[in-house]
Amino acid sequence: MFDPTSIATDQPLLVADNLAKSYGRLPACRGVSFKLYPGEVLAIVGESGSGKSTLLQMLSTQLQPSAGRVSYRMRDGVLRDLAALGEAERRFLFRTDWGFVHQDPAMGLRxxxxxxxxxxxxxxxxxxxxxxxxxxxxxxxxxxxxxxxxxxxxxxxxxxxxxxxxxxxxxxxxxxPRLVFMDEPTGGLDVSVQARLLDLLRGLVTELGLAVVIVTHDLAVARLLSHRVMVMQGGRVIETGLTDQVLDDPREPYTQLLVSSILPA
Amino acid sequence: MNAPSYNFAYLDEQTKRMIRRAILKAIAIPGYQVPFASREMPMPYGWGTGGVQVTAAILGPSDVLKVIDQGSDDTTNAISIRKFFAKTAGVATTTRTDEASVIQTRHRIPEAPLHEGQVLVYQVPIPEPLRFLEPRETETRRMHALAEYGLMHVKLYEDIAKFGHIATAYAYPVKVAGRYVMDPSPTPKFDNPKMDNCPALQLFGAGREKRIYAVPPYTEVVSLDFEDHPFTRYRQNAPCALCGAEDSYLDEIVTDDKGGRMFVCSDTDYCETRRAEGHFGSANAPETERADV
Structure with missing residues (x-):
């Protein structure tokens, strides 16, 4: 169907450039830029209201950004601005090259x-x-x-x-698909079921070489699945880096607080 | 006995203009559901208010009207609609398929082949083929606009998974002119092939749902299916007990409380025509009564 080797892995798959979204006077998300490479798992962590879900919705074209843009490298290798895609193309992308795993399965299933x-x-x-x-x-x-x-x-x-x-x-x-968005995929599941699901996800992601953007408030999920972590607070990305680097040696006070508030197992 | 208080064919001229515009648009875009401002009719929803409005809009004084309900000319619904137009439009009515210029139908397509110049008007309860899979109207419209019809196959998939074959027996989805997926109204799927490349104009009216759609003459109408589970017609495996027809769609009639039953043509005109030509079935093997038809 699709040969993943046909596109060089040294070129970014998804590029966010200075994304911002405000709801009226409330800035939900400000100045977010990053590049996601094929096969890379990026975790967006932060507390409720930090702009994680807004960001995910903008990345997946479900929400129009107030400023900035998102580009995606299509299967033909061309990086295209997602806002310039027609609705038919966008919906086609959504059911072929992309996946979206909702927190509530009832939203993603019939x-x-x-x-x-x-x-x-x-x-x-x-x-x-x-x-x-x-x-x-x-x-x-x-x-x-x-x-x-x-x-x-x-x-x-x-x-x-x-x-x-x-x-x-x-x-x-x-x-x-080459890119999967996940919004709190383990939310609302009990711990043993979570563990099994994470195990499964980790296996599939490695096996299929998926690029994943995963939004979670659970740092354990980020640690298990992701290569890179972005920490958000108040609509801004305050810290970003390799997962073990951010979680084991947090630089920002807020990140330190997040990491230290994990209950010891 | 033409009631003078009514306009010709009951509806006022402005309403008819509005419906005709919707019909013209529907013919221009085969299979597309055109919204129209459906009126209250002197009959309950579900009794053919959509079909009646379409018929009223296209009827002229020289038309000959036939109305069938489940193939039959003599059921309550068929008789009352026929009388309605005889009274309000004064048009000639008939039960003969080949003599009619306008045929309003509920749940059947006549067995006798239709010819050019005829119009077949269907009464439609639910025009949206995707309705039971996708309840949001905003979403189904978008799916039609973008020709996203994967969901229609989900329904057929479910049939095969549950029953081992495509068990949908009526309102079987079709694709019109290679573009729009359409609900052919609750006709048995036996009738689907008759819609394909039909010389007559086919109009569909849904009164409660306020939609009109159409299949112009000689338009390709394909029943959806899977490669390995192709579309099949279904017919009871018996000849008609009255006229011996082997090719018509049959009604099963229970005749007593001991399991007795007979199969007869659901299209009464077809059956009567055949009997007049001298055909007979098991129930009337020698010449019998019924000379009144």
Whole structure:
């Protein structure tokens, strides 16, 4: 389908340039710039209200920035300004080359439609027209996210929280995207389920060479998954660096506070 | 007995103009649902208010009207709509498919082939084929605009996953002129192939949902399916008990409380025409009564 070696990994996949968003007089996000390279996992951490989700929505074109711009390297290797894409192109990007894992699986899944069809929907949307092949691919993906094939015809509303989240991941990865956005993917799950999900995610991300932007308030998630961390406070990026560097040797007082407020296991 | 207090065909001329504009637009964009300002009609929603408005807008004094309900000319709905236009427009009515210039239908397409110059008007309860998969109207409109029809196949996928075959038996989604996916109204999927390349104009009116759409004559209409689960017509495996037809869509009629049943053509005109030509089925093998038709 797509040969990942066709695009050089030394060129950025996603470029944010001086992004800003204000809601009326309230600046939710200010002056955010970064480059994300293929296969790189970037964690955006910070407390509630620090602008993480606003930033993620701007990056994924769901929210129009008040200033600045986001560019993405398309599969043909050309870096394009996302604001200049037509709606059809943007939606196509969203169901092929991108994934979005919501905190609440009900937002990313069709709860009344079977798991197999949930995974197959993206394939059908890009023109797959063979039931057998769609079902085989869906089965393969369900197995990869550790969902038993006896549940393939059950609707996700009969699933547990952890299973729903894994199903959402399978649904996103089936078209082999290059970039996945995740918004608190482990929020609301109990600790053992979280651990299993993180384990699974880490495996898939390495295996598929995914670039990921993950928003989380949980520093443990950032430590496990990400290569780089951006710490946000009050709408600004206050510290950025390699994950172990930021988490083990935080420079900013706020980051020090965040790191020190992790409960010892 | 033409009631003088009504305008010709009940609706006022401005309303008819408005509906005709919607119809013209619908014909220009095959399969696209055109919104229109649906009026209150002297019948309840669900009884064909959309179809009646379309018929009223296109009817002229020289038209010959046929109305069918589930293929039948003599059910309550068909008779009352036929009488309605006989009274308010004074047009001639018929039960013969080939003699009619306008045919209003609910749930069937006549068995006799339609010809050029005829108009088939469908009564549509729910015009949006994506409705039960995507409840947001804003989203379904966007999906039509961008031709994102993957979701339609999700429904067919679900059918196969649950029942082993595409179990959708009516309102089977079609793609019109290679562009818009359309709900052909609750006709049995047996009738879908008749819509393809049909010489007659097909108009669809949904009164409650305020939508009109159309399939112009000789337009390609393809039923959606999967490569490995192709579209199939469904027909009860029996000949008509009255006329012996092997090719018509059948109604199953329960005749007693001991499991007795008979299959007869759902298209009454087709059945009567065949019987008049001397065909017969198992229920009336020798010459029988029914000379009144």
């Amino acid at each position: 709860m009344a439609v079977s798991a197999g069809a949930n995974v197959g929907e993206r394939l059908m949307a890009v023109g797959w027209n063979n039931y057998g092949k769609i079902r085989d691919t869906a089965s393969t993906w369900l197995q990869r996210v550790e969902i038993g094939l006896d549940r393939i015809d059950d609707a996700p509303r009969t699933y547990s929280g952890g299973m729903r989240q894994r199903l959402q991941i399978a649904r996103n990865l089936v078209t082999s």
